[in-house]
Amino acid sequence: KKAAKTKAISNTKLKFECAFAQDFYHISFPIQVTQFQNHSTSVSQKAEAFWNYKTRILIDQLCNALQLGMGSAVETLCGQAYGANKFDMLGIYMQRSTVLLMATGIPLAVLYAFSRPILILLGESPEIASAAAIFVYGLIPQIFAYASNFPIQKFMQAQSIMAPSAYISTATLAVHLVLSYLVVYKFGLGLLGASLMLSVSWWIIVIGQFIYIVTSSRCRLTWTGFSVQAFSGLPEFFKLSLASAIMLCLETWYFQILVLIAGLLKDPEMALASLSVCMTISGWVFMISVGFNAAASVRVSNELGAGNPKSAAFSVVVVTVLSFILAAIISIVILFFRDYISYIYTGGDDVAAAVSKLTPLLALTLILNGIQPVLSGVAVGCGWQAFVAYVNVGCYYVVGIPLGCLLGFYFDLGAAGIWSGMIGGTFMQTVILVWVTVRTDWNKEVAEARKRLNKWEGNKMPLLAGAFEL
Numbered sequence: 001k002k003a004a005k006t007k008a009i010s011n012t013k014l015k016f017e018c019a020f021a022q023d024f025y026h027i028s029f030p031i032q033v034t035q036f037q038n039h040s041t042s043v044s045q046k047a048e049a050f051w052n053y054k055t056r057i058l059i060d061q062l063c064n065a066l067q068l069g070m071g072s073a074v075e076t077l078c079g080q081a082y083g084a085n086k087f088d089m090l091g092i093y094m095q096r097s098t099v100l101l102m103a104t105g106i107p108l109a110v111l112y113a114f115s116r117p118i119l120i121l122l123g124e125s126p127e128i129a130s131a132a133a134i135f136v137y138g139l140i141p142q143i144f145a146y147a148s149n150f151p152i153q154k155f156m157q158a159q160s161i162m163a164p165s166a167y168i169s170t171a172t173l174a175v176h177l178v179l180s181y182l183v184v185y186k187f188g189l190g191l192l193g194a195s196l197m198l199s200v201s202w203w204i205i206v207i208g209q210f211i212y213i214v215t216s217s218r219c220r221l222t223w224t225g226f227s228v229q230a231f232s233g234l235p236e237f238f239k240l241s242l243a244s245a246i247m248l249c250l251e252t253w254y255f256q257i258l259v260l261i262a263g264l265l266k267d268p269e270m271a272l273a274s275l276s277v278c279m280t281i282s283g284w285v286f287m288i289s290v291g292f293n294a295a296a297s298v299r300v301s302n303e304l305g306a307g308n309p310k311s312a313a314f315s316v317v318v319v320t321v322l323s324f325i326l327a328a329i330i331s332i333v334i335l336f337f338r339d340y341i342s343y344i345y346t347g348g349d350d351v352a353a354a355v356s357k358l359t360p361l362l363a364l365t366l367i368l369n370g371i372q373p374v375l376s377g378v379a380v381g382c383g384w385q386a387f388v389a390y391v392n393v394g395c396y397y398v399v400g401i402p403l404g405c406l407l408g409f410y411f412d413l414g415a416a417g418i419w420s421g422m423i424g425g426t427f428m429q430t431v432i433l434v435w436v437t438v439r440t441d442w443n444k445e446v447a448e449a450r451k452r453l454n455k456w457e458g459n460k461m462p463l464l465a466g467a468f469e470l
Helices: 002-046 053-083 088-113 115-121 126-137 140-157 163-186 190-215 234-262 268-306 309-336 349-369 372-382 385-410 414-438 442-457
Strands: none
Touching (some): 053 385, 234 268, 234 414, 268 309, 268 349, 268 442, 372 414, 372 442
């Protein structure tokens, strides 16, 4: 009887674990599809705009990372509020975040408007700076599309509503490709037309998602109309958003700086060519990690808000193991095809040989990216953004970059040395996050979540309550 009871318990645990894994798949896969579609749209446009790394870091990464980072504050609050059944607060948090991101978009728009003199000041040639500036001018509307899109996505993700965003992004990509071809090649609007179509595509995504929110029965409890409460408590909300932005910006810019530093090597053309191929592959695979990042954040924040510390802890284990296994499989495949993967992007044999030498570092990066983003998602779900920002500063910019420069220039290891040092920073950060997560008192995190929600709830004053509810 005892053996039968033990077997029954084991079977029950296995079913429970499989159910959790399936749940994470349903959350992460649509997000991965959405990220692939959005990444495809952006990559197709960047190629048309002399989109070198100086322009990309200054313009694209600054705006994207800053606004996405600030949007992750609402990810913490919406996820925990949904788990605590405080459904009406989700809409208020979304609106409050949108107000802040729209305000943040104003100085970013000014930066975009002066992109040409800024790029020239950074050493870009006037011809390339002018071409890039024309493209950037058309991206100004995209800034405010980002400001609306990120809070909307976090609002939907907190409720595990993932598929609509994937469908909308897929349909938008198809429309985007057709319109871009017509505007650029048929109507002859060139770079400005290409960037304007990118802005239009992002606004299509925003409008499509908002229509879904106000018409879907799945959001009837969480969207109750516009509220003046969105304008209250903005200074405190800004502090939380700023910590989130710093955390994400430091992560996003880290490996972009790798390419900039590589441009200072003795043979910069070969170093940049090989690193660009590896970074492109890493960027595509990273979209998978983004899905698991969101899944971890959603599940952990929901469970903490619901007061389920054991489920929150178990969620961390399941999603980390799933992400790690997938990253390891992809790394093995890339190592197996190390001599051929560069031909996807270029036909040069010299570049193929350089990429082959860097492939072990690429594989190690992918494995770390199978763990680190998941733990960052756990941090967002728990509201640890400020702590992770300090960890990122120390590991990335105090350890990783100096170590990379030391290996790359002083020991003359070239691109491999720079990358190795920066991997050291990522490994150090991952170890710290693993250590902190393992030692986490999840009962204490539940109490912190309740305290946070009580602080941010306040009085709710509807402005147009139910005006958009069908």
